[in-house]
Amino acid sequence: MLTSRFAPSPTGRLHRGHAFSALTAWRAAREAGGRFLLRIEDIDPTRCRPEFEAAILEDLAWLGLDWDGPVRRQSEHLTEYAAVIEALDGRGMLYRCFRTRKDILDGIGDAPHGPVEAARPGPHAPEEAARPGPHPAEEEGALLAEGRPFAWRLSLDRAREALGDRWEALAFVEEGRGLITARPETAGDVVLARKDAGTAYHVAVTHDDALQGVSHVIRGEDLFEATHVQVLIQALMGWPTPVYRHHRLLVGDDGRRYAKRDRSVTLEQLRAGGLTPEQLRAELGF
Template identity: 60%
Template sequence: MTLVTRFAPSPTGRLHKGHAFSALTAWTAAREVGGRFLLRIEDTDFTRCRPEYEAGVLEDLTWLGLGWETPVRRQSDHRAEYDHALERLREQGLLYRCFRTRKERLVLAGVAPHADDPADPAAFTGGPHAPEEEARRLAAGEPFAWRLSLEQARRKLGDLSRLSWIEEGVDPGLHHARPEALGDMVMGRKDIGAGYVIASVIDDAAQGITHVIRGEDLVPMTSIQRVLQALLDLPTPIYRHHRLLLDDEGKRFAKRDGAVTLAQIRADGTSPRALREQLGFREPTGSEP
């Protein structure tokens, strides 16, 4: 089996060291075994994605010395495929409309909505609205999200913990799905259609991805994706979650925290070779910089 993997950034900002580490990890894994490395642009969120950020992704990865197959798959070009999958789930009674605001979800989770910077509950288990409330909110034109009902998924698939995948990264071995950790996740929204969770499993199947190589912060998401693969009759790749790159304070690099971007690192005069070595990757051979 030829290893096929991908790096799939969202163009909502410029790439930082954490992105570079993840991209180099996947690219190196493919390169070492003569596999294939694909680049995917996950731009389903058209409210935050920008063409200039996508151009920045290509510029930064080229500067790092990475190469990938073309054409690049952009999720914005395949929305009909994702919406079709969303409709399949809806027709099977696996989704429900959720009109609850963030404040309402916090109250259901027992978190004071007036607390300083309260986080959303990790696992939403509120379930569908009463029929009369749903009809009232629908008639009022309120925005809503389509949530995957784990209860209905169990009725269709049985015990969800029987779903499994092979993990080759952190805690290697056979893992079993525990989707309860994330609850009834959002699969799409009234205004934008299907979201990234559905799009990612559709893309992995369409591109023949054999190994999903990504950060260990996405381990919990694998359980939800495994459920979707079973519901949509999609293949399950091997997963290889890698450690996260941390800053000097022990925090993972993140766009929202203003992590130093690769563009800034480049402007400061750092060479791609120096950055690769700093991240623990040896120098590419041949004509690569």
């Protein structure tokens, strides 16, 4: 059975781009006679707010969307994600990194530039595009004794060693493009957790997709590169890899994609201005 999901973060009000993504995933499920799930990805306590979650539910109801089963809130399942981190660490897949973002970028600038080492993160690329590697044991011990904050990074070297021949077979199906070879090395040793902030997006999303039986991940093309990392985590954890569809991003009159940070016109504002859900759905091609 096709199972899709819409998984917004409650960090602001929804806009046209969110409506397009939610409708795309909802229609795929309903036309296939499958399930459509709603997940609230609220693992960032500094940016996520209950009032924005309430607004998401209000906006989706106004759009005429329904979903199957209860809403899953990631903040209620942090111990599950911590267990994934513990499992990966127990297998030697992770290492503590005490370096700041500036330290990482400075290190990239000083390194002999290969195709991965020279890559600085772009606007939609994973933040951790470098491979800083573990600290020497003596240095790590001293930093721990000082109580310095650190991040848990996934070691690509150890992951490759653990997967053996399966590393070269890492791949995912992208609707409309067929089988795509996964290249997690382009993202570097990504952060999977922080000492003071719990789990990272890659862990929570792959865990929940597997747990909830999501067969088709339908989301914006800005997350296409993240798929390469997530396929690797799925392989390491023995989780299935869904079929992916990364749809186009909507842009405004200025040619820029809709984004919360740019204070794009929200569904609340459109509704207050007299737009009906039928008009918006028609405008978006639904």
